[in-house]
Amino acid sequence: MIYESIYSSFNSNDEVKQNIESYIRRENLLNSTEYTINDDLSIDVHGGLYLMNLNWTGRIPIRFGKIDGNVNIEGCNNLTNLKGFPTYVKGDIKINYNPKLESLEGCLIKETNGEFDCSKNKLTSLEGGPKIVEMSYDCIDNQLTTLKGCPEKIGSGFHAGSNKLTEIDFCPKECRVANFSNNYNLISIKKFPEKCIRVDFSWTKLLSLKGLENVEGLEEVYVANSPLVSIFGGRIKDISMIKHFISFKVVDGDTININRLKYFQSIYTEILIRDVSLKAWYKLK
Numbered sequence: 001m002i003y004e005s006i007y008s009s010f011n012s013n014d015e016v017k018q019n020i021e022s023y024i025r026r027e028n029l030l031n032s033t034e035y036t037i038n039d040d041l042s043i044d045v046h047g048g049l050y051l052m053n054l055n056w057t058g059r060i061p062i063r064f065g066k067i068d069g070n071v072n073i074e075g076c077n078n079l080t081n082l083k084g085f086p087t088y089v090k091g092d093i094k095i096n097y098n099p100k101l102e103s104l105e106g107c108l109i110k111e112t113n114g115e116f117d118c119s120k121n122k123l124t125s126l127e128g129g130p131k132i133v134e135m136s137y138d139c140i141d142n143q144l145t146t147l148k149g150c151p152e153k154i155g156s157g158f159h160a161g162s163n164k165l166t167e168i169d170f171c172p173k174e175c176r177v178a179n180f181s182n183n184y185n186l187i188s189i190k191k192f193p194e195k196c197i198r199v200d201f202s203w204t205k206l207l208s209l210k211g212l213e214n215v216e217g218l219e220e221v222y223v224a225n226s227p228l229v230s231i232f233g234g235r236i237k238d239i240s241m242i243k244h245f246i247s248f249k250v251v252d253g254d255t256i257n258i259n260r261l262k263y264f265q266s267i268y269t270e271i272l273i274r275d276v277s278l279k280a281w282y283k284l285k
Contacts, residue, residue, distance in 0.1 A: 002061035003084070007041065016041055020062055027054070038065055042087070045069075049086065051076065059106065060084030067091075070114070073098065082106035082128070089114070092135070096120045104128035104149070116151075118142075119159070126150045137172075139163070140179075147171060158193075161200070168192060168211070180204065181222070201226055202234070207281070208251045209242045218242075230277035231261070241268055256282040 006019045017037050024030055024043075034046040043062060048069030051060070057078045064084060070091035073079070079098045083106030092114035095101070101121040109116075111132040118129065123142035127149030130137075136156040144163040147170040151158075157177035165183040167190050174195035180186060186204035189211030196215050202224040209228070212218065221242065224234035236242065244267065245251075250260045256278065265271050278284070 001058070002056070003059060006062060013039065013041065023062060040065075045086075048072070048091065054079075058083075070094070072096075076101075085109070093117065098122075102143070115156075137175075198222075201228070205281075207254055208246070210246050210251075213243045213246045227277075227281035230274040230281060231271065233272070238268070241271075244268075251282070252285075254281075254283055255285050257285050 006023055007016055011019065020037055020041065020043065029051065030045065036044045038044060041063060042065035044066045045064065046068050049064065049067045049071045051073045053075040055078060056076050058080050060083060062084060064086040066088040067086045068090050071086060071089050072094045074094070074096050076098050078100055080100050081103050085107050087108045089109060089112060093109065093112060094117045096117065096119055098121045102124050104118065104123065104126060105128045107128050109130045112130050113134045115135040116130055116133045117138040119138045119140040119142070121142055123139065123144060126139060126144065126147060129149060129151070131151050132153045133151045134155040136159065137151055137154045138159040140159050141162040144160065144165060147160060147165070147168065150170055151172050154172045154175040156175070157179065158172055158175040159179045161179050162182040164185065165180065166185050167188045168180065169190050171191055171193050174193050176196065177198045178193060178196050179200045181200045181202040181204065183204050187207055192211045192215060194215065195217050197217055198220045199212070199218070200222040202222050204226045206223065206226050206228060212221065218239050221236040222234065223229055223232055223236065232241070245264060248260050248264050250257055250264055265273060
């Protein structure tokens with residue numbers, strides 16, 4: 001293993017520093033970027049860190065400390081975890097197209113002022129990632145069946161589409177946009193942000209809006225190509241509809257109460273019920 005050969009316990013600190021220096025130069029890792037090898041044998045980079053198309057097995061083979069710019073880890077075909085990841089990043093973090101990366105284990109960043117993008121890997125868990133992300137958090141196109149481990153606070157968008165979610169079970173307390181589209185087996189909401197402006201449930205199997213009734217600041221909900229499109233069309237802009245739809249108990253599981261639906265429609269006359277689509281998704285009572 002590369003890591004063990006570089007950081008051998010049989011070597012002195014000076015010898016390990018020489019090993020690190022040799023490895024960086026041999027692999028041309030940092031090009032002309034200035035860096036410092038610290039006494040704790042971590043590496044501070046005085047600029048951006050771009051680690052792309054490297055044939056690492058398992059972990060990052062050297063330990064990074066502070067990064068003064070962005071971090072991009074991409075196309076490392078045998079990377080399975082983030083051990084060795086920087087302890088501080090000044091800019092954005094992008095970890096993409098690593099086909100064996102299943103875990104954020106080793107990510108020591110608990111708060112970032114920039115974006116955190118871990119999309120297009122094979123993640124099955126978000127645990128180990130940051131808890132506060134001041135910009136957007138993107139975990140689209142992984143293998144997630146749960147959002148456990150996602151940040152507690154996101155300043156901009158929370159993008160979790162194109163995964164394998166069947167329910168929204170964990171989420172940040174607040175974000176501006178929440179995108180869960182293209183989770184084709186998503187059917188229910190158990191937990192949702194307390195504050196959010198726009199939500200996207202397009203291309204899901206979401207049967208009810210229960211869970212959205214108390215979201216502060218909500219302005220738009222997209223439900224295109226989901227069961228709810230048969231009632232609301234592709235977009236809900238009148239958020240009062242959501243509260244009444246839930247309080248009237250129009251939907252119970254996968255069953256629609258026709259009388260309650262008609263009463264709901266008598267209040268919101270702009271709604272055009274699509275009977276064929278309705279019968280395709282719901283049992284009618």
